[in-house]
Amino acid sequence: MNRRELLKAAAVLPLAQTAFSRATFAQTPYPSRNITMIVPFPPGGQADLAARPIALALERILGKPVVVDNRAGGGGGSVGNAAAARAEPDGYTLLMTLSSLAVLPEADRLFDRPVSYEVSQFAPVARVLADPTLLAVPASAPWKTLKDFVDDAKARPGQIPYGSSGPYGTLHVAMEMFAASAGIKLLHVPFRGAGPALTALLSGTVQAVASAPGTLRQQVDDGKMRVLANWGAERIKSFPDLPTFRELGYKDVEFYIWAGLFAQSALPAPIMSRLREAMAEAVKAPEVVKTFETAGSPVAYQDAPEFSKFVTEDSARLVAAVKKIGKVE
DSSP, X not given: OOHHHHHHHHHHHHHHHHHHHHHHHHHSOSOSSOEEEEESSOTTSHHHHHHHHHHHHHHHHHSSOEEEEEOOOSSTTHHHHHHHHHSOSSSSEEEEEETHHHHHHHHHHHTTOOXXXXXXXXXXXXXXXXXXXXXXXXXXXXXXXXXHHHHHHHHSTTOSEXXXXXXXXHHHHHHHHHHHHHTOOOEEEEOSSHHHHHHHHHHTSOSEEEEOHHHHHHHHHTTSEEEEEEOSSSOBTTBTTOOBTTTTTOTTOOOEXXXXXXXXXXXXXXXXXXXXXXXXXXXXXXXXXXXXXXXXXXXXOEEHHHHHHHHHHHHHHHHXXXXXXXXXX
């Protein structure tokens, strides 16, 4: 073989290797190894509540371990979200996250910070939960009604501390939306997730939180917390006597904390199809349905097309709310 032929062969080799790698990848059944499901919050919050029973169901359906990875940090879930966005789009790193997914990049822009990820980097796979948030206070607190709370906040501006899952996370946006509408100023105390924020409420470190029904039900039943209002458009089955903010005169206060599974936008179509099929089966699993209903957060499943439309519409509403709230610490 002369020099020209050697150079030609060397040029063709990488292309042949790439084609072989793609063919091998295409022929490998999915999944062929463990799957990681990132939850960008500590245990105890709504995303974690959604992830664990779903991961167990997917493990049975897909035949490979699905490992829940609580990767908190950065406030509101930004570290875990960003890690999932950077992961290889091969179906082996998934993300179970909340509505704050759309809010955090906007918050970065608001403060002129580098944006850690964009929503466009993700492909919605399925929504599993969608609950209105509830305003909870310690059972020992003096406020029996929302009016009591608002009146006290007006008398002591900036002195009632509330916990959140981090700046511009779901719990923060909900509380600031309410505070702006009520004309009150509260003291924001951010934590690394909803679980630590609820722990802080129980210990008396903070005096209020906005959280999903599923994470509050047991504490309310045990007499440790009291709920004052519901951010939804209507009353909910798990707390039928709890009035909505709308009923109480706050017409523009409406907020939902949903949880959904995402993959990377470049995920190959066959793997996305397999995940969609698996999720459609997982949300019907008796153990999943029972776990969610026991927690007071029934399954609110949406397949990828409907969920994608829902995310687009809800994200637009939340981004508008963040811009209205502006810079807050």
